[in-house]
Amino acid sequence: MDYRVESSETLRNKCAACYRQFNKIEHLVEHMRTSYHSAHEPTCGICKKHCRSFESLREHLIGPLPKQECRNIFSTRGCKFCLAILDSPYALRVHQDRCQLSGVNAGLLGRFANLGIRDNTENGSTRGTQVVALACKMVGGGSDGSLDLCAKVCLIDEYENIIFQSYVKPLLPVTNYRYETTGIRPEYLRDAMPLRQVQKKIQDFLCNGEPMWKIRPRGGKARILVGHGLDHDLDSLQVEYPQVMIRDTAKYPPLMKTSKLSNSLKYLTQAYLGYDIQTGIQDPYEDCVATMKLYMRMRSQVHKTEAYPLASDPQNRNNFASWRQNELERMNPEQMLEASRSDYYCWCLDSRDM
Known part of the structure; x- marks a missing residue:
């Protein structure tokens, strides 16, 4: 019984983006306040973990200490250039013919x-x-x-x-x-x-x-x-x-x-x-x-469309305001991720203006 309670609490305090675990919900809230997780971050196509850069995603997939399950799948169906996961080894070969460009x-x-x-x-x-x-x-x-x-x-x-x-x-x-x-x-x-x-x-x-x-x-x-x-x-x-x-x-x-x-x-x-x-x-x-x-x-990356995609947009200013602490602590990790926004301008946004 104690194990189930502890497991449930750990799950509640686990970041829905990068999967970091925290002892207390207020620590997770503070993490979300400063991490700026969003749909624009490079994301593992297997476990859906968000990474800050493609370099950290590459390490997650094929680095010195990768996640083993992700590495195994990536080794047969993953594109080493765009880091996408394809449906089959054949689909990967077709994809890489287009993905590997020529100079x-x-x-x-x-x-x-x-x-x-x-x-x-x-x-x-x-x-x-x-x-x-x-x-x-x-x-x-x-x-x-x-x-x-x-x-x-x-x-x-x-x-x-x-x-x-x-x-x-x-x-x-x-x-x-x-x-x-x-x-x-x-x-x-x-x-x-x-x-x-x-x-x-x-x-x-x-x-x-x-x-x-x-x-x-x-x-x-x-x-x-x-x-x-x-x-x-x-x-x-x-x-x-x-x-x-x-x-x-x-x-x-x-x-x-x-x-x-x-x-x-x-x-x-x-x-x-x-x-x-x-x-x-x-x-x-x-x-x-x-x-x-x-x-x-x-x-050309396809990301979730958001009306106000940047943390600096005035409409997002109070998403993680300190005066909302109690309300934020009642949210689950997925709800907090939904409210979070990027702190950099994703170039995919240019395609919407052209």
Whole structure:
């Protein structure tokens, strides 16, 4: 009899998302108040456990100490790229043919693009473009060559077509061309487009006729900007752009290694897309394609539709307010999870505005 009471109490104090168990219901309430569990978290397709990132889900399925039952099923029916669980080994093979992407076209087109400047920023066909990816390649400045200076920039649309690509003439002298990775020689920059001109072209194209102060996340004309480590790229171009319009694969919580540590773009592309980049001489077009593919994969996830999906939405402000403590303690774990919301903007929400 005592065992049944203890088991029932333990079940009542078990988080419905991450399955952590607590001695007291008030401890579970506090956990839900600070964990921000939601339908947007990566979730195990077998046991339905919520994970903070795809890296933690990967560890749960195939890490050093995985959940054994989940690992056994995943080993025969799990996709190692998107971490989905398929109905059968045959369904997995069909799925992985589509899920494992190729970087061949990116490499070929990137090399072809080296033949000259591409500038379609004024092209009428790009007016309807809502999402673009940006990447830069840096050469070195300063006495020791450690100062990053943008020497090549690429901008593509969601179909991986080049909108703008050009060598860039930095404002400061170049002291290290980093040829082994950039492939850039002094003569490429001698008559290159000046940084100020590149900056204006990119800024104008991103804003798309919208004043900077007027840009809003929904319903405006400004474009969503995708990239990896975009703060660094935009800083090197001296371009300003609102954070609400930026989708950075280095800062997106589901793609991060930990809550404070990013994964490299090279790792993300290999792990989640299934091909290699940044081998030998690197081209910004290749990086643009990789970040766009990652963004599109994250955006295409199908999650439960919620009227107010973010914890920061005013309507959710009191969901776990301290003055509701008694009411929250009467809820079961599933009800608490239903009231919980995400603390980051899930990219699947972009698909609802397009």
